[in-house]
Amino acid sequence: MTAPAPLAITHLTVAYGDKTVLWDITWQATPGLTAIVGPNGAGKSTLLRAALGLIPSIAGDARFFGRKLEEVRNRVGYLPQRASVDWDFPASALDVVCMSRYPRMRWWGRVPKAERDAALGALEQVGLADLADRQIGRLSGGQQQRVFLARALAQDADLYLMDEPFAAVDAATEQAIIAVLRRVVAAGRSVIAVHHDLATVPAYFDHVLLLNGRAVAAGHVKAAFTPDAIARAYGGRLNVLEQAVAEGGLR
Amino acid sequence: MSLGYNTLVVLLGCALLGLACGTVGAFALLRGRALMADAVGHAALPGVVLAAMIVATLGGNPRALPPLLAGALVAGVLGVLAVQALTRGRRIREDAAIAIVLSSFYALGVALLSYVQTMPQAAQAGLGKFILGQAAAMRAEDALWAGGIAAFSVLICLVLFQRLRAACFDPDYARVMGLSVARTDLMLLALIVIVAVAGLQAVGLVLVVALLILPAATARLLTHRLPVLLLVSAFLGALAGALGAAASAFEPEWPTGAAVVLAGAIFFTLALLLAPERGVLPEAWRRTRRRIAATESHFLRAAWEAQEAAGAGPGTAGDRWTPIAALAAARGWSEGHASRLALWLGLRGLLARADGEIHLTPRGAAAARRAVRAHRAVELHLLGLGATDIAGADRLADLVEHGLPAEMATRLLAEPSSLPASPHALGPRS
Amino acid sequence: MTVVDFLRLDLPALLAAILACGLCGLLGSFLVLRRDSLLGDALSHAVLPGIIAGFAITGARAGLPMLLGALAAALLAVFLISLVRRVARLESGAATGAVFTSFFALGLMLIEATGARSVDLDLDCVLFGQLESLVWLEAQGFASLFDPAALASLPRQIFLLAAVSIVVAGLVALLWRPLHLLCFDPDYAAAIGLPARGLELALNLMVAAAAVAAFEAVGSILVVAMLVCPAAAIRLLTDSYRAQVLGGAALGAALGALGYALAGPVPAALGQEFALNAAGVIGTLGGLMVAGAMGLRELRAAFRKPEIISG
Numbered sequence: 001m002t003a004p005a006p007l008a009i010t011h012l013t014v015a016y017g018d019k020t021v022l023w024d025i026t027w028q029a030t031p032g033l034t035a036i037v038g039p040n041g042a043g044k045s046t047l048l049r050a051a052l053g054l055i056p057s058i059a060g061d062a063r064f065f066g067r068k069l070e071e072v073r074n075r076v077g078y079l080p081q082r083a084s085v086d087w088d089f090p091a092s093a094l095d096v097v098c099m100s101r102y103p104r105m106r107w108w109g110r111v112p113k114a115e116r117d118a119a120l121g122a123l124e125q126v127g128l129a130d131l132a133d134r135q136i137g138r139l140s141g142g143q144q145q146r147v148f149l150a151r152a153l154a155q156d157a158d159l160y161l162m163d164e165p166f167a168a169v170d171a172a173t174e175q176a177i178i179a180v181l182r183r184v185v186a187a188g189r190s191v192i193a194v195h196h197d198l199a200t201v202p203a204y205f206d207h208v209l210l211l212n213g214r215a216v217a218a219g220h221v222k223a224a225f226t227p228d229a230i231a232r233a234y235g236g237r238l239n240v241l242e243q244a245v246a247e248g249g250l251r
Numbered sequence: 252m253s254l255g256y257n258t259l260v261v262l263l264g265c266a267l268l269g270l271a272c273g274t275v276g277a278f279a280l281l282r283g284r285a286l287m288a289d290a291v292g293h294a295a296l297p298g299v300v301l302a303a304m305i306v307a308t309l310g311g312n313p314r315a316l317p318p319l320l321a322g323a324l325v326a327g328v329l330g331v332l333a334v335q336a337l338t339r340g341r342r343i344r345e346d347a348a349i350a351i352v353l354s355s356f357y358a359l360g361v362a363l364l365s366y367v368q369t370m371p372q373a374a375q376a377g378l379g380k381f382i383l384g385q386a387a388a389m390r391a392e393d394a395l396w397a398g399g400i401a402a403f404s405v406l407i408c409l410v411l412f413q414r415l416r417a418a419c420f421d422p423d424y425a426r427v428m429g430l431s432v433a434r435t436d437l438m439l440l441a442l443i444v445i446v447a448v449a450g451l452q453a454v455g456l457v458l459v460v461a462l463l464i465l466p467a468a469t470a471r472l473l474t475h476r477l478p479v480l481l482l483v484s485a486f487l488g489a490l491a492g493a494l495g496a497a498a499s500a501f502e503p504e505w506p507t508g509a510a511v512v513l514a515g516a517i518f519f520t521l522a523l524l525l526a527p528e529r530g531v532l533p534e535a536w537r538r539t540r541r542r543i544a545a546t547e548s549h550f551l552r553a554a555w556e557a558q559e560a561a562g563a564g565p566g567t568a569g570d571r572w573t574p575i576a577a578l579a580a581a582r583g584w585s586e587g588h589a590s591r592l593a594l595w596l597g598l599r600g601l602l603a604r605a606d607g608e609i610h611l612t613p614r615g616a617a618a619a620r621r622a623v624r625a626h627r628a629v630e631l632h633l634l635g636l637g638a639t640d641i642a643g644a645d646r647l648a649d650l651v652e653h654g655l656p657a658e659m660a661t662r663l664l665a666e667p668s669s670l671p672a673s674p675h676a677l678g679p680r681s
Numbered sequence: 682m683t684v685v686d687f688l689r690l691d692l693p694a695l696l697a698a699i700l701a702c703g704l705c706g707l708l709g710s711f712l713v714l715r716r717d718s719l720l721g722d723a724l725s726h727a728v729l730p731g732i733i734a735g736f737a738i739t740g741a742r743a744g745l746p747m748l749l750g751a752l753a754a755a756l757l758a759v760f761l762i763s764l765v766r767r768v769a770r771l772e773s774g775a776a777t778g779a780v781f782t783s784f785f786a787l788g789l790m791l792i793e794a795t796g797a798r799s800v801d802l803d804l805d806c807v808l809f810g811q812l813e814s815l816v817w818l819e820a821q822g823f824a825s826l827f828d829p830a831a832l833a834s835l836p837r838q839i840f841l842l843a844a845v846s847i848v849v850a851g852l853v854a855l856l857w858r859p860l861h862l863l864c865f866d867p868d869y870a871a872a873i874g875l876p877a878r879g880l881e882l883a884l885n886l887m888v889a890a891a892a893v894a895a896f897e898a899v900g901s902i903l904v905v906a907m908l909v910c911p912a913a914a915i916r917l918l919t920d921s922y923r924a925q926v927l928g929g930a931a932l933g934a935a936l937g938a939l940g941y942a943l944a945g946p947v948p949a950a951l952g953q954e955f956a957l958n959a960a961g962v963i964g965t966l967g968g969l970m971v972a973g974a975m976g977l978r979e980l981r982a983a984f985r986k987p988e989i990i991s992g
Contacts, residue, residue: 472768
């Protein structure tokens with residue numbers, strides 16, 4: 001018997017008020033590095049948030065490693081969309097990373113040394129160990145994003161759901177982040193990331209889910225990321241650049 | 252009691268004041284500045300007290316309104332400036348800044364008030380009225396002042412209507428059009444200060460903010476169009492002001508501010524519950540009706556499809572009775588639920604019942620056919636899109652077919668009057 | 682002034698001021714961090730009809746019914762604020778303003794309608810605070826501080842304040858880290874399985890309890906001032922969570938003591954005839970403290986070398 005998929009979504013339907021955003025999505029993630037791609041308003045973030053139970057769904061459900069989320073919370077990590085947090089907040093980079101381990105600690109007293117070390121290790125992974133004590137508002141945008149990546153990594157999960165990990169970061173940070181993600185996957189874990197740059201999908205990811213309210217195509221990048229599928233996902237809304245990628249297919 | 256000249260003037264003054272608060276409040280609410288009035292109102296207290304102290308020390312009449320209002324105006328402006336200074340560093344957000352200003356200015360006012368009480372010249376006389384408002388204590392002269400200021404601010408609103416509208420609805424567009432939003436905001440703030448100060452004596456500084464928020468919020472529940480919103484807000488403000496003043500005239504002990512605000516709160520509550528589009532009750536009623544209609548059409552469709560599966564059809568030779576149990580199985584309902592639905596539909600004359608079986612009446616058959624058509628139209632459309640598999644289409648169609656306009660079903664189906672075969676087998680659900 | 686005078690007239694008020702201001706200062710940090718400062722404003726006003734209703738139903742100025750009524754009113758207000766936000770699609774400030782002013786107006790009318798005014802629940806207490814009216818007439822000297830019978834005759838507002846302070850301090854310590862995350866990133870807290878909604882409710886309940894307990898002793902407006910001013914002042918000066926929360930509480934308590942002293946005892950000691958309203962002075966000091974912190978921050982920024990942020 002094969003291991004259950006890290007994330008299996010069945011018949012997921014989500015609506016905001018009268019507007020249906022996701023239509024009957026059924027999708028099984030393959031272990032590895034997966035991109036969720038689609039035009040604006042395609043429901044990419046909604047898919048992650050509904051799977052995590054952060055927003056209610058009308059129908060369908062999501063299973064992680066064959067179980068309900070509550071049973072395997074510790075195995076699922078989450079990186080929210082470039083957090084709309086208060087950057088003046090009294091918290092250092094290390095504080096923020098430690099937050100991901102709060103559910104495993106006692107709620108009061110000092111942070112246990114083991115947990116602190118785990119958080120420091122995660123900061124090390126993203127190359128920010130020397131800035132651990134700096135207040136988050138005094139980090140650059142790219143560093144902030146890496147702190148949040150470290151926070152997700154510190155959850156020590158087997159599956160990471162990441163909402164636009166590359167949003168608003170410069171090219172160097174993007175490369176650094178993708179290198180981290182590759183290491184994570186090489187260690188036998190899975191990453192599912194919402195991604196908005198069609199051009200880098202084949203270079204960065206192993207698998208892809210093309211989304212446009214419904215699941216248009218899914219599978220290995222080589223098989224599923226076809227011009228035809230992209231055109232279907234984006235309808236008439238491809239811009240010139242994306243069109244070029246779509247027609248050129250895989251380079 | 253008869254309405255004396257004084258009472259009448261006070262009543263009119265309060266109505267005019269409510270009108271002004273409703274008008275300015277509408278813009279303030281749309282621009283997200285309504286709570287500024289709370290800061291201004293509370294900040295006015297030390298200004299009023301200081302003005303009274305100065306007037307008393309100079310030997311003037313500390314009850315004369317103009318110096319007190321001038322003091323309130325100065326302090327109110329200082330309060331607004333303080334809020335802006337606090338938020339400039341971005342460390343302190345507007346909510347905190349407003350709370351800081353309103354509480355510490357008010358506290359200063361309270362401390363000054365306690366000092367004034369030790370002064371010999373009865374300077375404190377009547378100052379307490381500014382806190383909760385007491386229209387009964389207003390003289391015609393005071394009402395004229397308040398009414399005059401209110402009328403002035405309404406006039407300004409009318410003159411600035413286009414600019415205010417642009418700033419409220421689409422600040423970016425206004426900027427592109429070359430209208431300075433910052434300047435418009437400043438004028439709006441000035442208007443807020445003016446009406447809040449004008450309202451002090453009648454409504455009181457603690458509650459004057461409510462007279463800016465409640466009528467405007469009520470109007471927003473009732474309409475989306477700005478001119479209508481303004482009219483409704485102004486009218487409700489005037490009504491609340493007049494009612495409060497009237498209450499104060501009959502029961503001089505009642506704090507007028509509370510009466511005015513309660514009137515506004517009642518309007519708002521009614522709108523919250525009953526507003527045709529957004530109200531809680533109409534919305535619940537619509538939802539219930541949709542749910543009932545959906546359940547009805549699911550039942551009727553099951554009845555139709557049960558016939559269809561048996562190769563018969565309503566109105567044909569093979570027309571026959573269907574056990575309720577079979578319908579319950581087809582929908583995955585409990586039999587009790589299905590029986591209750593059958594009873595209800597029987598009462599509506601859509602089917603006949605006997606011995607646990609049902610039979611569609613002609614009217615019921617027509618309704619059932621419409622339901623089947625809508626369901627299959629959606630189902631086939633979804634399948635045609637490649638959106639989902641057959642079972643998924645069935646489930647989705649169950650969710651969205653209701654409320655599908657007739658012309659939509661016609662557009663989705665190639666043959667206007669045809670009834671396509673179901674894409675899936677009919678029978679009990681797994 | 683004799684020791685007995687101090688114990689009889691000043692100690693109870695001083696204790697109440699310190700407890701109320703410390704309690705509000707402690708919780709204020711969470712409100713400021715959550716950008717929800719107006720909740721303090723809302724709750725401290727919204728409890729009024731609950732207090733009056735509790736008074737009207739039992740007909741006595743007993744502690745418990747009024748406390749329960751106030752808590753019920755506070756919870757109802759929180760619920761209504763979220764309902765109004767959703768249904769009327771108002772931004773949270775306006776929704777808050779619409780609800781709490783209505784509650785407060787209702788409370789004012791209830792005071793008239795139920796005759797509460799004629800007993801001793803008067804408006805002045807609501808509007809100005811009545812710290813000065815807290816007295817301990819049984820005090821005979823320092824020995825009274827260790828005499829249970831005499832201590833039991835301290836004004837009951839002090840017992841209520843002390844009880845709420847202990848419970849709230851315990852809860853804050855117990856929920857130390859979850860509250861940190863809740864203030865920073867509530868969505869993420871929910872995503873990793875912390876009971877975010879429960880925590881939010883606990884926080885609201887704590888603020889409501891603090892507002893109720895402090896309300897009677899210091900008046901509604903001082904509750905607002907102490908829920909925001911100390912926390913905001915500390916907010917300008919530190920980037921540490923621990924310093925923020927503990928500093929807010931300490932600054933609140935210090936302001937309470939200092940303000941009380943400046944209002945009555947200090948002018949008296951200087952031979953002045955007047956005494957100021959203590960709640961008013963404390964609140965004014967709160968505002969000045971924020972202004973001072975702001976100045977200090979500017980000063981620090983001017984002297985610090987610019988920090989280089991590297992990409």
